[in-house]
Amino acid sequence: MIQFKHVSKRFPDGYFALNNIDLNIAAGEMVYVTGHSGAGKSTLLKLIAAIERPTAGSISISGQNIAQLKPGIVPFLRRKIGFVFQDHKLLFDRNVFDNVLLPLQISGFDNRVVASRVRAALDKVGLLKKEKVMPITLSGGERQRLCIARAVVHRPSILIADEPTGNLDIAYARDIMAMFYAFHQVGVTVLIATHDVALLEDTRHRILSLQQGKLAA
Numbered sequence: 001m002i003q004f005k006h007v008s009k010r011f012p013d014g015y016f017a018l019n020n021i022d023l024n025i026a027a028g029e030m031v032y033v034t035g036h037s038g039a040g041k042s043t044l045l046k047l048i049a050a051i052e053r054p055t056a057g058s059i060s061i062s063g064q065n066i067a068q069l070k071p072g073i074v075p076f077l078r079r080k081i082g083f084v085f086q087d088h089k090l091l092f093d094r095n096v097f098d099n100v101l102l103p104l105q106i107s108g109f110d111n112r113v114v115a116s117r118v119r120a121a122l123d124k125v126g127l128l129k130k131e132k133v134m135p136i137t138l139s140g141g142e143r144q145r146l147c148i149a150r151a152v153v154h155r156p157s158i159l160i161a162d163e164p165t166g167n168l169d170i171a172y173a174r175d176i177m178a179m180f181y182a183f184h185q186v187g188v189t190v191l192i193a194t195h196d197v198a199l200l201e202d203t204r205h206r207i208l209s210l211q212q213g214k215l216a217a
């Protein structure tokens with residue numbers, strides 16, 4: 001479903017964040033991406049969502065080459081993808097409900113279905129009772145759940161999370177991981193970047209290890 005062929009990402013300063021990556025991820029697979037800080041984990045995830053573009057190689061998603069997508073096509077790709085950002089990107093001047101609603105409104109979803117979609121997403125992450133509160137009043141773990149609700153509200157087939165357990169204690173981190181696992185179990189392709197190897201000790205899923213922009217064998 002996701003295929004990288006000889007993909008490199010060189011930033012304008014000349015630095016290769018990713019160097020000649022070949023990768024295949026099957027539909028419905030759950031995959032972890034690990035590596036030291038600066039190894040290229042975020043860059044790899046951003047390439048899949050066309051937030052960054054590769055400087056060499058090709059990336060295809062469901063057979064569509066996204067390395068050279070025309071800007072007008074990007075929103076169609078994004079509808080397939082839910083992204084949980086490392087820095088959350090929550091809107092602190094809007095309540096929980098509106099934070100989840102916004103991506104649906106931007107995608108032009110029918111107003112008659114959006115409220116029930118938003119509540120279904122909040123329910124999945126256990127935040128239904130907090131729909132009217134402002135994000136500033138949420139704990140770190142609740143904010144992360146809110147980010148997950150926002151990422152899944154349009155029912156993407158690919159869910160990507162960049163360090164979703166950073167700054168959470170281990171019990172809460174496991175809860176968050178269980179949430180991603182539940183999406184995997186209903187057929188969503190899930191990619192999670194984490195430097196937290198303790199979380200992966202007993203995983204059955206594939207672990208991609210990045211070292212200075214290259215995939216370790």
Ligand SMILES: Nc1ncnc2c1ncn2[C@@H]1O[C@H](COP(=O)(O)OP(=O)(O)OP(=O)(O)O)[C@@H](O)[C@H]1O
Nearest residue numbers: 011013015017035036037038039040041042043044
């Ligand atoms: N826009 C940019 N311009 C220049 N260099 C960049 C840019 N974005 C990332 N880099 C560099 O590319 C390398 C890989 O960054 P990336 O954020 O992908 O790493 P990471 O593995 O996600 O790290 P972390 O765990 O610290 O988030 C780093 O050396 C980073 O400084």
